[in-house]
Amino acid sequence: MKSPVVRWLMYLGVLCGSAAAAPALAAEPLKTLRYIIPAAETGFDPAVARDLYSGHVLQAVFETLYTYDYLARPATLAPLAAAALPQVSADGKTYTIRLKRGILFTPDPAFKGRRRELTVADFVYSWKRLFDPKLASPHAWLFEGKVVGLDKLVADARKTGRLDYDAKVDGFEVVDPYTLRIHLTQTDFNLGMILAHEPTSAVAREVVVAYGDARGDVSSNPVGTGHYKLGQWVRGNRIVLERNTDHLPETWDFKGNGTPDDQRIIAQMKGKSIPQIGRVEISVMVEDQSRWLSFQSGGTDLFWLDGPLAPKALQDGKLHPELAAKGVQLSRLMDPEVTYYYWNMKDPLLGGMSKEKIALRRAIAIAHNIDEEIAIVWNGQAERLDYPIPPGVVGHDPAYKSLLQYDPALANRLLDRFGYKKGKDGWRTLPDGKPLVIRYVSRNEASGVLQAEVWRKTYTSLGIRMENDRMIFSDLLKAEQLCKVQSRNYQWVADYPDGDNFMQLYYGPNIHQNNAGCFADPEFDRMYAQTQKMPAGAERDALYHKMARRIEVTGASRMGYARYRNMLAQPNVLGYKKHPIMKQEWQYIDLGARPVPSSKGSDPG
Incomplete structure (x- = not known):
């Protein structure tokens, strides 16, 4: 009698022989999306990265508790790692959150062979990281002063230079591995949106221990629970994401708003598994024409047509007929963003609240022709704003009129x-007779060159010498965070669709985080603190108006x-x-068969 082991081996041999004799099943082809970003990423640690381009990858690799419904407009909060929307107490001070069970981090040596399940403790750890003095995260403002007991942990860390990650924070109540109760120091009805912002993503402690540098930064080793994982990375050149096959199964089932466009998308996608795209290949192309040629030749599937390239494809906001005839698709919206101009309030030349310094900043502000900049730099692909809160964001006021209007003679x-x-040479001096020279900093791509020339015209009209420093985007962000940039155009795209996300850009305690102009004004800070206790509505809007006026009166910046x-x-x-809010939508789309390239080629425009 043969032993069970021998019988089992013989059975395997039969199976293997049968498999060899049978025709091989064709593997489903890997769907690869080719995408371009126009500036280099800075890194992939959610607690550290703060640029739009790195955010694309962070949203794909990591998961927050919440996200936004793909088709709903206006943007509507939806669960991601959470099992449902939060239960919020009547006073808006307690949030109860339940996590989906069975979410796994992608396999990594840091877990020593274990299948590592996500728990609410991972979120608490990740949020504490934002306050680690070694890491110096620019995102501490998301929870600062808001969570019961957190401020004490932060104060202790500042004294010792070390954050005690194991210290209990009463405001982060871990009820069980899948239930978290957050206790706030004051009412906050926006916390759900903050928990949809990528800096609040879950990072595993084991990954930080295994790969963290001297600061605890794991930008080079992103390990998350998202729909994708990092496959290849050549810094500043190429990023490849691969599907996370361990992700919990999901089915595409969005309702939309009943528009023809939404109905078309639903017909294409309803019932499909998420994601359909198995691989995302991201190329960094700084040069405008290179990006356009890549799309024109079929080398790119999804393409951000920035303002300088708009005439290549658009006329009056619509596709050129020849592109539409080829089936090229356009998805167009006004970004919930603001480009504003700041003058560094900590700079010895431009900063300060003396009358002559305020006069200098206000004169520069009203001497600049914004409409001309929109026409020259962005080919008309922008709308002038007077208010710090842009369209599409709760709190926007289209009727608001800024005190700072174009008037070079008055300037x-x-x-x-x-x-x-x-x-005698026509150039102005400071009141003390010293030379007046202002350094304007711009990015080192084509739009930055054009912006510098537009601003040179502004300063020349005032008799002020201007010098232009051009910097790589990542270096510019670092210098800005240290209050080392004298003046520039600053773009802020909504992290979440509420006015608070824009007013915090001028809040004093956010210097070295998102307050790029290093504006510290007690009156503004007092009003901002008041708005934090208010729900959206007329009372908060009235304070926002006063805050906007304060920015104008001090000449801190111009919208x-x-x-x-x-x-x-x-x-x-x-x-x-x-x-309007998500940085990328790769997990929600699909690819059909690619058209066969024409042998005749195409006009690059």
Whole structure:
């Protein structure tokens, strides 16, 4: 009698022989989406990265508790790692959150062979990281002063230089591995949106221990629970994401708003598993024409048509007929963003609250022709803004009129009055007679060059010498965070669709985080603290108006414009619609068969 082991081996041999004799089943082809970003990423640690381009990857690799419904407009909060929307107490101070069970981090040596399940403790750990003094995260403002007991942990860390991750924070009540209760120090009805912002993503402690640098930064080793994982990375050049096959199964089932576009997308996608895209190949292309040629030749599936390239494909906000005839798709919206101009309030030349410094900043602000900048730099693909809160964001006021309106003659009179005299050479000096030279910093791509020239015209009209420093985007962000940039155009795209996300850009305690102009004004800070206790509505809007006036009166910055987002998709891209808040939508779309390239080639435009 043969032993059970021998019988089992013989059985395997039969199976293997049968498999060899049978025709092999064709593997389903891997669907690969090719995408371009116009500036280099900075890294992939959710607690550290703060640029739009790195955010694309963070949203794909990591998961927050919440996200946004793909098709709903206006943007509507939806569960992601959470099992449902939070239960919020009547006073808005307690949030109860339940986690989906069975969510796994992607396999990694840091877990020593274990299948590592996500728990609410991972979120608590990740949020504490935002306050680690070694890491110096720019995102501490998301929870600062809001969670019961958290401020004490932070104060202790500042004294010792070390954060005690094991210390209990009463405001983060871990009820069980899948239930978290957050206790706030004051009412906050926006916390759900904050928990949809990628810096609040879950990072495993084991990963930080295994790969963290001296600061605890794991930008080079992103390990998350998202729909994708990092496959390849050549810094500043190429990023490849691969599908996370361990992700919990999901089915595409969005309702939309009943528009023809939504109905078309639903017909293409309903009932499909998420994601359909198995691989995302991201190329970094700084040069405008290179990006356009890549899309034109079919080398890119989904393409951000920035303002400088708009004439290549658009006329009056619509696709050129020849592109539409080829099946090229356009998804267009006004970004919930603001480009504003700041003058560093900590800078010895431009900063300070003396009358002559305020006069200098206000004169520069009203001498700048925003409409001309929109026309020259963005080919008209933007709308001028007077208010710090842009369209599409709760709190926006389209009727608001800024005190700072274009008036170069008044600007020159203002400088004359406050002692900025012109010499025989036509250039102004400081009131003390020293030379007046302002350094304007711009990015090192084509739009940055154009912006610098527009601003040079502004400063020349005032008799002020301007020098232009051009910097790589990542270096510019670092310098800005240290208050080392004298002046520039600053773009902020909504992290969440509420006015708070824009007013915090001027809040004093957010210097070295998101307060790029390093504006510290007790009056503004007092009003901002009041708005934190208010729900959206008329009372909060009235305070926002006063805060906007305070920015203008001090000359801290001037609002510029909001840009249109024009996304072009090849004919074989299915289900695509640009979301106003999510940085990328790769998991919600599909690819059909790619068209055979024409032997005749195409006009690059």
